[in-house]
Amino acid sequence: MIKRSFLTLAITLSIFSCKSDKKEPEKSVEKESVEKWQAKAPATQPFGSEAFDKSNNTTLRWLGMAGFLINSHGSTIMIDPLLGGFDMPILIDFPIKSDSVPKLDGVLITHSDNDHYSVPTNLELKNVTEKFHSTIYVDSLMSNRDGLPSVGHEIGETFEIGNFKIKVTPVDHSWQNAYPDASDRVFKDEDSCGFWIETPDGTIWATGDSRLMPEHLNMPTPDAILFDFSDSEWHFTLEGAVKLANAYPQSKLLLHHWGSVDAPDFPPFNANPKDLYDLVDNPERIVVLAPGEPFILNQIDHK
Numbered sequence: 001m002i003k004r005s006f007l008t009l010a011i012t013l014s015i016f017s018c019k020s021d022k023k024e025p026e027k028s029v030e031k032e033s034v035e036k037w038q039a040k041a042p043a044t045q046p047f048g049s050e051a052f053d054k055s056n057n058t059t060l061r062w063l064g065m066a067g068f069l070i071n072s073h074g075s076t077i078m079i080d081p082l083l084g085g086f087d088m089p090i091l092i093d094f095p096i097k098s099d100s101v102p103k104l105d106g107v108l109i110t111h112s113d114n115d116h117y118s119v120p121t122n123l124e125l126k127n128v129t130e131k132f133h134s135t136i137y138v139d140s141l142m143s144n145r146d147g148l149p150s151v152g153h154e155i156g157e158t159f160e161i162g163n164f165k166i167k168v169t170p171v172d173h174s175w176q177n178a179y180p181d182a183s184d185r186v187f188k189d190e191d192s193c194g195f196w197i198e199t200p201d202g203t204i205w206a207t208g209d210s211r212l213m214p215e216h217l218n219m220p221t222p223d224a225i226l227f228d229f230s231d232s233e234w235h236f237t238l239e240g241a242v243k244l245a246n247a248y249p250q251s252k253l254l255l256h257h258w259g260s261v262d263a264p265d266f267p268p269f270n271a272n273p274k275d276l277y278d279l280v281d282n283p284e285r286i287v288v289l290a291p292g293e294p295f296i297l298n299q300i301d302h303k
C-alpha cells in the first residue's frame, strides 16, 4: 500500500509547512527534520556474479526493500526485486546492480505495488531472466503492458523452477478499493499473493504484503519466513506479525520491508527490528540481515 497513503502524507506535510511558512518558516522546517528518526538497515554487503554460481546449499540474500535472491544449488530466483528507480528517497545502497545479474531462472512478484513490482528493475532483468511469475492480474501487466515473458498463477497453484517447488499462497491486500482515487479498477484478493517455496535444504514462506488471515496461522511450519513486520493496517500490523511469528515459534524470521526507504512517517516502511525482541517467542531466531548478506538455509527442528 503505497501511493495513496504517501499522497495523504505529502498533502498533510504540505499543509503543515504552508501554515508554518506564515510564521517561522526556516525554524519550523529545521525542527521537523531534526525530530524525525527511523531505523535503518545495516551497511550493505555488495555481491557479484559469484552469488549465482552452483553451490552445495541454499543461500538467501536480502536485496533491501521487499526483495530477496535465493540460490539453491545453482537454481536462482529473485522475489520482488527492486534495485533502483524507486519514486521515494532510498536509505540503502543496493547490493547489486541489475546489469550485474548474470542469470535468473525465475522472478517471483507478489503484487503490483511499485515497491514489489518494480517496472524499471524488471525491465533491466528481462534479458537474463527465464520467466517472470505472479498472479493472473500482475501477469497481465507484465505480459501485455511491459513485454516481459511472464506467467500468471491462481492462488493455491503449484509450479517448479529448477530446484524450487513453489505454491502460491493467499493474501488480503486490496487496499486500493478503500481509496476511490487510487485506481479505477476494483482489486481482488487474488491479485496479490505470497509464495511457499520448497528447496532441498528447507522451506521458505514469502508471505507477501497482507493483513493477517486465518489461513496464515494454519500453514505447515516453514524453516524461514520472509517476515514483514510493518505496523500498517494494510500489512499484518505489529500485533498481527507477532501472532504469525509465534504460530511458528522455531521458524527463522528474515526481516524485510524496513530500513530501506526514507519515510519516518509512513508505517509500511519505518518498522524497527528492536520492537520485536520482547514480543516474539524465541527472539534469537530473528535475523536482521544487511542488504546482500548471505543467509544459509537449514531445516529447523520440526518436532
Ligand SMILES: [Zn+2]
Pocket: 001, 066, 113, 115, 116, 209, 257, 268
Ligand atoms: Zn510493500
